[in-house]
Amino acid sequence: MQRCVNCRTSFTWKQINKSLWLAYKPVACLNCGMLHKVQFLSRILASMMMVGPLFILNFLSPFAGAWNFIISVLLVMPTVILLLPYIMRYRLA
Numbered sequence: 001m002q003r004c005v006n007c008r009t010s011f012t013w014k015q016i017n018k019s020l021w022l023a024y025k026p027v028a029c030l031n032c033g034m035l036h037k038v039q040f041l042s043r044i045l046a047s048m049m050m051v052g053p054l055f056i057l058n059f060l061s062p063f064a065g066a067w068n069f070i071i072s073v074l075l076v077m078p079t080v081i082l083l084l085p086y087i088m089r090y091r092l093a
């Protein structure tokens, strides 16, 4: 998990997840209040992790169809949402 660049306090999963849902809103450290912005590469990685598996499952799968899409969304999205806060990297705003 990302830590505050200033005071080394660890960000919480909830903080980062909220930032992701608010279009990569900067995260303020709970201890010292320093604002952190999402790194550009992390944004690209986040988009790829959301779209990539869906694309692979639905366009390269021999079982393509509406159900396949729905099931893959139900499996992939929660996994990505759960993992992303651990992967995202921030820098000082």
Ligand SMILES: [Zn+2]
Binding pocket: 004, 005, 006, 007, 008, 009, 029, 030, 031, 032, 033, 034
């Ligand atoms: Zn801090």
